[in-house]
Amino acid sequence: MTAEKCAHVMCVFTGICLLALTVQSFPVQTAETGGDAVRAEAPRVALTFDDGPDALCTARLLDGLKERQIPATFFIQGKCIEGQEDLILRMYQEGHLIGNHTYDHVKLTSVSDQDAVRQVIKTSNAIYEITGEYPTYIRPPFGEWRDDLDCHVEMIPVLWSLDSRDWVLQDTDQVVSRVLESVEDGDIILLHDIFETSVDAALEIADTLLEEGYEFVTVEDMIIE
Ligand SMILES: [Zn+2]
The missing domain is CATH 1.10.287 (Helix Hairpins)
Incomplete structure (x- = not known):
């Protein structure tokens, strides 16, 4: 690349x-x-959000991304989809990339082959029901992918290069500092759209990087180009 x-x-x-x-x-x-x-040749980053959607946090995040006209990637949990269909459709329609994060947030390496496949397919089907498009990318919970699943599900696993540790810190300023201190061209940044502090941090990070000339892309655009 x-x-x-x-x-x-x-x-x-x-x-x-x-x-x-x-x-x-x-x-x-x-x-x-x-x-x-x-x-x-502007430097590029991909903001990625795991574990949602969350009715309040994800909606506010989508507002902020729309205002800044930047795309992001959402790896959603199948079990969080019910009741949030409008939010997922909105993500899709507003140009964000939707990926799979398993149905119950399981560690795929710790369940049977059958369960692992079920976790992935059930989530992809639920996303397809809303958007009419099967997701191509999966972020395995805990970063634990199984290569042997390749024969059962045609998905591309995507991890991250910069862990914001937002789920541990749950503090806007600390998350912003951690990311801005180490961000580089080509980074895939891990965040979670289930904390208000993460939404605030993501938007602050976006504002700073936009000012610095960064371009925001989905993981697909980051990987393909
Ligand atoms: Zn997760």
Whole structure:
């Protein structure tokens, strides 16, 4: 992925050099083109939220994301879906990526093959009932995926690169500091949309990173590009 990115950068800059040679009489245009190239390579992060949806927290988070026009990824628990169908439809319609977080938040490595498959499929089916689309990505609870499930469920496991530890800290300022101190281009940030403090922290983190020129993407866009 890094090699492709580098190749792309080289390409872009080679293009600029050629352009600069051919439009020497318009130095201002050349400078602007250079500015565009820098913006195209903006650092990117993916905010991910596990364990929801929660009627209050998730709704407030969606409001905040909409206001900032940034996408996120939600790994939802099947058992939390009933009664929150409108919220899930809203996530989907507002451009967020919806992933699977098992039905009962089980450690997939600690249950039988049959139960593990049931946990995943039951959740995917419930999401499909609402959005009309089966989720492609799964975040296994506790980060414990089983490769042998690949033959039974076609899902791509996604972990994280930056753990906000929001579920332990439950303190907005501490979560914000922890993330902003170590965030880097390409990070997949783990948060939970079941705590008010996490929602506040996520939106504060978003504001700061937007000011710093970061682009927000879903995990799909982060993984594919
Ligand atoms: Zn979880």
